[in-house]
Amino acid sequence: MEEVERYYRNLYTRVQETAQIRKAREHVLQLLTSRVTQEEDATLHQVPTEEEVEEVVHDLRKEKSPGLESVVAEVLQACLSFVKKDCIDMVIDFWEKGALTEKNRTAVVKLLPKNSKSQWLKNWRPLSLMHLSYKILAKIMANRFKKQMPKLVDDMQTCFIHGRSIANNLLNIRLGDDWARISDQDCFFLQLDFVKAYDRVEHQFLWQTMHAMGFSGRTIKLVKGLAQGGYAKVHVNEDFTRNIPIQRGVRQGCPLAPYLFTLTTQALMDSIREGMNRGSITGIQIKPDRQLVHRLFADDTGFCLQMNEEHFREVREKIAQFELASGALLNVQKFVISPMRDEDPPQWLETTWCTVAAPGERFKYLGLLSGRGIQAEEYTAHVKLEYEKKLKHWSLRILSWLERLIIIRDFLWGWDQEGKAKKSLLAWDILGESKEADGLGCGSLEATADAYLVQNLQQIFHEDRDIWVEILSQIVIERVQTSQKDREIQDWSPQEVLICIKTLKTPRSNLAKRMIKA
Known part of the structure; x- marks a missing residue:
C-alpha cells in the first residue's frame, strides 16, 4: 500500500515552474488559433435552469460504482421528486461560489489493468469514482463544452468530438499509405503515445490554454472549481490509501475530463500546423494545396511525413516544446517509425531513438495492425485471432472478474422493460459463423x-x-x-x-x- 501511495503522490504532484517552462508555454500558446466568442463563452457560465439539472440527473449512467458517499445514480433518480430542490440549490450554490467541499472533491480511485503486465503500477489505469454532486456539476459543464468542441478543436483530433470517428484516423493512414506508394512519395508513418496523458496535464497550462482561447475568467473559475484542489483515495485489496492531493491531471471518470484534455492537445496541433504553413514540416502530398500530416485520437498520435531528416527534427522539437509546456511525457516504447517504401531506410533514422519497423514487421495503431505493405487479408486474420483468444477464456469453469467482463462485452444481451439485463441470448461467434459451421450465418467480419x-x-x-x-x-x-x-x-x-x-x-x-x- 505504501508503494501505491508513493507512486500516485508522485504522479499527481505538479512540476515546479521554471523559466524554461514559462518560455515553452509562451511559445506554444502564442501559436493557438482557436477562439471562442463572448456569446459562446456566456453559454458555458450561465446559471443552469431547473430543466437542465433535471435532465442531467436522469441522464446519469446506471449500474456504475459509487463514490465515497456510496449512493448510486439509480437512487437519486428514483427519489428526485423529493430532493430536486436540494439538487438545484447545490448547483446554483456552486455556480455562485465556484467551489466544492473537500468531500465532493475527493474521489475513490480504482485501478484497472491495461494489459497482461499487471505487475507494474504503470500498467494500471486509475479510474476516479466521483461523488454524485460532482458528477451532476461536471455533466452540466461537459454538455455545454460538447457543443463548442467541433469549432475549437482541429479536425485532425477525432476523439470526444461529436460527428468525428476513430475510423477517420484509420482510413487516413491506410489510404495515405496507398497514395504515397501510388504517387511514388518517399514517406514514413510515425506513431507516438504519451505516458499517463490524462494524469500529467499541468493545471497552469490548462488555465493558460483556456485563457488564450478566449474563455472568460468566470468560465475558467467554474472549471477550476471542478478540476483543481481534489483528492484521491486509491482502493487496493479492500483498503484505501490516505488522501492524495491532485495537483495536476484531469481525472478519468469525470465527464468533463475528456474535453479539458482535448483542449490542451490543440496547442500541439496548432504548433504542427504552423510548421506546415512555413514549409518546415511536410506530409503526404494529396494536392498542391492539401497534405496529410498528423492525426490524433486523444493522446494516440500519428504523423505521415516526408522522408526528410530536417522535417522530422522539426516535428520532434515541437513535440518537445509541448511536453515541456504541458507536462506531457512521450512513451518511448511506442515511438515507432514505419517507412512506406520497401527499400532500405536512410541511415539518419538510426539516430532518432525510434523503433524502425522492418519489412514484414507489424505493430498496432489504434488497435489495428500497421506496417509496410500490409494487406486486407492480414487485418481479417488479426481480428479473428483476437476473437479466438477471447473465446479460449469462455471454456474455463472458474473465471476471474476480468474474464467475466470479457464475456459481458462479447455476448448479445437482452433487457426487460425495467431495463434490467436478462441472461445472454447468443454468442457473437454463433451469430456470425456460417450455417455450414453450425452458426446462423447472419454476418461475418468481412460483411x-x-x-x-x-x-x-x-x-x-x-x-x-x-x-x-x-x-x-x-x-x-x-x-x-x-x-x-x-x-x-x-x-x-x-x-x-x-x-x-x-x-x-x-x-x-x-x-x-x-x-x-x-
Whole structure:
C-alpha cells in the first residue's frame, strides 16, 4: 500500500515552474488559433435552469460504482421528486461560489489493468469514482463544452468530438499509405503515445490554454472549481490509501475530463500546423494545396511525413516544446517509425531513438495492425485471432472478474422493460459463423467491415468531409488516367469522381477497391 501511495503522490504532484517552462508555454500558446466568442463563452457560465439539472440527473449512467458517499445514480433518480430542490440549490450554490467541499472533491480511485503486465503500477489505469454532486456539476459543464468542441478543436483530433470517428484516423493512414506508394512519395508513418496523458496535464497550462482561447475568467473559475484542489483515495485489496492531493491531471471518470484534455492537445496541433504553413514540416502530398500530416485520437498520435531528416527534427522539437509546456511525457516504447517504401531506410533514422519497423514487421495503431505493405487479408486474420483468444477464456469453469467482463462485452444481451439485463441470448461467434459451421450465418467480419465502409462513405457528400475522401478520389483519378488516358477527370470534385460509374472498376488500392465496391 505504501508503494501505491508513493507512486500516485508522485504522479499527481505538479512540476515546479521554471523559466524554461514559462518560455515553452509562451511559445506554444502564442501559436493557438482557436477562439471562442463572448456569446459562446456566456453559454458555458450561465446559471443552469431547473430543466437542465433535471435532465442531467436522469441522464446519469446506471449500474456504475459509487463514490465515497456510496449512493448510486439509480437512487437519486428514483427519489428526485423529493430532493430536486436540494439538487438545484447545490448547483446554483456552486455556480455562485465556484467551489466544492473537500468531500465532493475527493474521489475513490480504482485501478484497472491495461494489459497482461499487471505487475507494474504503470500498467494500471486509475479510474476516479466521483461523488454524485460532482458528477451532476461536471455533466452540466461537459454538455455545454460538447457543443463548442467541433469549432475549437482541429479536425485532425477525432476523439470526444461529436460527428468525428476513430475510423477517420484509420482510413487516413491506410489510404495515405496507398497514395504515397501510388504517387511514388518517399514517406514514413510515425506513431507516438504519451505516458499517463490524462494524469500529467499541468493545471497552469490548462488555465493558460483556456485563457488564450478566449474563455472568460468566470468560465475558467467554474472549471477550476471542478478540476483543481481534489483528492484521491486509491482502493487496493479492500483498503484505501490516505488522501492524495491532485495537483495536476484531469481525472478519468469525470465527464468533463475528456474535453479539458482535448483542449490542451490543440496547442500541439496548432504548433504542427504552423510548421506546415512555413514549409518546415511536410506530409503526404494529396494536392498542391492539401497534405496529410498528423492525426490524433486523444493522446494516440500519428504523423505521415516526408522522408526528410530536417522535417522530422522539426516535428520532434515541437513535440518537445509541448511536453515541456504541458507536462506531457512521450512513451518511448511506442515511438515507432514505419517507412512506406520497401527499400532500405536512410541511415539518419538510426539516430532518432525510434523503433524502425522492418519489412514484414507489424505493430498496432489504434488497435489495428500497421506496417509496410500490409494487406486486407492480414487485418481479417488479426481480428479473428483476437476473437479466438477471447473465446479460449469462455471454456474455463472458474473465471476471474476480468474474464467475466470479457464475456459481458462479447455476448448479445437482452433487457426487460425495467431495463434490467436478462441472461445472454447468443454468442457473437454463433451469430456470425456460417450455417455450414453450425452458426446462423447472419454476418461475418468481412460483411461488418463493408457495412462500416458504407457508413463512412456518407462523408463524400458532406461539406466538411475528412481528408481521406480526397485521398480516395486521387487514387481513383490516378488509376483512370493510367488506364483510360482521361485527363478531364482531374478537375472533377471528389463526389463526382467517387460516384461516377466508369470509375467503379478502376481503383488500384485494395482498401479503395473495397470502399468503392461497398
